[in-house]
Amino acid sequence: MADSDATLVRVAVDLLGGDGAPDSVAAGVVDALHRDPDLQVSLVGPEELCHAVSGGAADVRDRIVIVPASQVVAMGEDPISGVRAKRDATVCVTAQLVRDGAADAMVSVGSTGASMAAGIFTLELLPGLTRAALAVVLPAVSGPVVLLDVGANVTPAAGLLAQHALVGAAYAEVLLGLTEPRVGLLTIGEEAGKGDQTRRAAAKLLADLPVRFIGNVEGDDVLVGDRADVVVTDGFTGNVLLKGMEGTYAVLGDLITVHLARSHPAALVAVRRATAHLHPDRLAGALLLGVDGVVVVGHGASSVAAVAGCIAQAAYLVRQSVLPRLHEALATLITRRATALLAEAAQLAEAAQ
């Protein structure tokens, strides 16, 4: 039993989400509880299944709260109509716990669309935003880089990319402790004007935001991280890029393992240690950035370690008070932008007199 309930971070977890559910989720929950004595998990799923998880983990049982829910929004299902129709779906109930203050954060590794829909329909958006984005923090060489969007809005207009830039900058400020994080626009050439029409329009909007916009960045800049701390893109490109980087890591890792396992086992251990922080499992989940709650969305194929990682990440974000601080940072940026617009309007009015 933890010393005091007041210090517990309460994370609601969707037991039925993910390719390996419920087993991998259950194992991830137990693993996360073992690693973090100040964690409490609200396990959302069919009562019998939840009891089985809880019963099989005697030492952490008192930190598992069972919340019954039986429906599922499946991977192939249309997430929006699925979430609308099934109010008793595990992912919906998980989000409701956050809305009602019964949990501090939620985690689902089920259908990304369903997790987003549940988060967005159930929780409010932060003031000034019209959409949320999926944001990941990549362990780039020069320091962490916030990449967004990685899958929420597949064909955003330029204005939405500007919104992503604003909330991404606020997030980097709060989470990474950066003053004026450098914001880059992901496109296919460094020179201004490179890319498609959306990128060209977005570049103009980003230049007017009260953020440190450094211009275009390319696909190979992201994981180096020496040019931008926040990389803004659409959800289609961001998702393909993220998975492409993960795939490259896996392919190289497998090749190296095969070649070193017999001949240089000690070196293999050294390589694994040196590259462990880049392992896709360590990325854990994406934050549904822009909703008024900590919603961590994991990969459907999440391993046990990745599920535990998502839960740990959610707990970390709560302990760092990321959400209230994000509120504040975003409000400051929006106020600055509004002030600039008012000043421009005043100048125009003066000129017109």
Added chain:
Amino acid sequence: MADSDATLVRVAVDLLGGDGAPDSVAAGVVDALHRDPDLQVSLVGPEELCHAVSGGAADVRDRIVIVPASQVVAMGEDPISGVRAKRDATVCVTAQLVRDGAADAMVSVGSTGASMAAGIFTLELLPGLTRAALAVVLPAVSGPVVLLDVGANVTPAAGLLAQHALVGAAYAEVLLGLTEPRVGLLTIGEEAGKGDQTRRAAAKLLADLPVRFIGNVEGDDVLVGDRADVVVTDGFTGNVLLKGMEGTYAVLGDLITVHLARSHPAALVAVRRATAHLHPDRLAGALLLGVDGVVVVGHGASSVAAVAGCIAQAAYLVRQSVLPRLHEALATLITRRATALLAEAAQLAEAAQ
């Protein structure tokens, strides 16, 4: 001197293209000539510079043909108006050599836009195509994978993605010797319907093509290669993905080098050997697939080895008679498609009677 001029492959090279031009291009040319005794290079650039290259490489001098051209379409310049205005630009003259039969192939590592514009304006498109695509051949785990487009058409409609699928399949058949190569559509979920509107429309069109369309693939499938031999995408996403994978390779390579160099130098050699075929330099250039000529476009930041690689790749494509065979394979696919459409039309006419 080569035995007979008849066996020589003649590659025209743009001396002024690329971040390191003319030095890295010159060194790449000399390197390529050293490696391939049956190669002749038409060096296109300012006469004095060309003479300096030729003069500094006595042993291969007789296989360098100097073709004077002095203008440059710079990296920041609008490629289309640049190529239109500067008919004496090195990249334009290089393409003219191919058109006029004075060279068998061309290579430029300058502005990708300018190389594409010069290729497209100077050479014809293959019958049945309305656009060309940039195609790379990736050394995936399960075998080579053709990825296209990586930068020619940034916002293609679904019909153009179908065209890319057709020419990509023909290219994989010819270059990789595959019967019915598997064609995948790059998007952000395996299930049918995942992605944006363009992808959904393209999936329907691809299903009707006389190619083996296997459905959606994701960013992490590309470098594994067990699902598709040809991956079709738009030039924006393809470019970001390609650079993202290259960047990940570089970041991991640097990390591993730093950690193994002192402690396990022998293992480092083994790692380098095991992963050398994935090194971005080995990718060399992209083929401007769809024009009636072998046009190899390299990265602006190409190293000497990468320039030499682009030239070797161009020579290889010529020796494999890829272009005439591509003509034929594409014509077969287009005829099959036309036959299917005619049959459909006949059925409709019959039903209407």
